[in-house]
Amino acid sequence: MKTKKVLILGGVTEGYILAEALADQEGFHPISSLAGRTQHPRPPVGETRIGGFGGVEGLRAFLLEGAIDAVVDATHPFADTMGQHAALACDQAQVPLLRLERPAWEAKPGDRWYPVADWEQAVALLQTQGARRVLLALGARELAPFSALDDIWFLARTVTRPDPMPPFAAAELLVARGPFSLEQELDLLRGHAIDTIVCRNSGGEGAAAKLTAARELGIAVIMRERPPRPKVPVVASVESVLDWLARDA
Known part of the structure; x- marks a missing residue:
């Protein structure tokens, strides 16, 4: 054979x-x-x-x-x-x-999702929504478009360290690799008083806990749709x- x-x-x-x-x-x-x-x-x-x-x-x-x-x-x-x-x-x-x-993630009752086609739309939406403390659950190369928003505090969680780190006015970098449990995500969002999450619709169970935590806490999610x-x-x-x-x- x-x-x-x-x-x-x-x-x-x-x-x-x-x-x-x-x-x-x-x-x-x-x-x-x-x-x-x-x-x-x-x-x-x-x-x-x-x-x-x-x-x-x-x-x-x-x-x-x-x-x-x-x-x-x-x-x-x-x-x-x-x-x-x-x-x-x-x-x-x-x-x-x-x-x-x-399969892509789909919104469930109680979710506050805002779909966007690119990061420029996400930046604009953060401004119109009045976001103040934002979790960027993105790749290290995707942070730069958000660094111009100097009136928002960001928690940038990436798998690898950005090189260089974009010039945020106020940000904390968290280098960590999931999957994360629901309890971990709830603690993270509460502990940093996050009001908005920015992420991609990657799908899968490994990264879904943050969406469940956002639903439970009533946190908005700006979700980039798949190309x-x-x-x-x-x-x-x-x-x-x-x-x-x-x-x-």
Whole structure:
């Protein structure tokens, strides 16, 4: 039986789970690709490569030269550039592509969510809402647009330390990696008297506790909506990927 080489474009927990599952199955050779933006990333099971491909042409060449049989796009919901490149490169190389994407969060009764399309809208909304103490639950590279708001105090929680830290007039940096429990999030929001949270609609259970805590405390949430992705087959679970690989790829 021919061993199928599966390129996993990683970035979320499900990509790690998929690599482990494929490594345990006979007939599959997983190759996980990480963008390299996180310092000291946890290596997935199996073969791993770190760094970009060099755009669509670079990815297409990698697929052809490496005789890749299938690609699973398990990048973060907001990694839209990589998603576009994958769709174009796979189409050109005639390699099957599947998107593994966790469902987006949906507002529940009691939530005070304000959807925005970009951070400029979020900045404007903070001003019109009269926010005073804000939790920025964002990536280290996404803080800069908010640093111009000198009449708001920010708690910036990031997984990695910003380099450099944007010039906030009043801010505290908290470098911490989740998941966080509901009790931890409630303590954080209460302890810092947060009145607004700014975050992305990443989905998943690991980062959802802050939304439950905001609901319980009546805190507003400015939620950046996911960017559009290419029209490719999409599944929400690793099990569905395994079924697709066994059947279609």
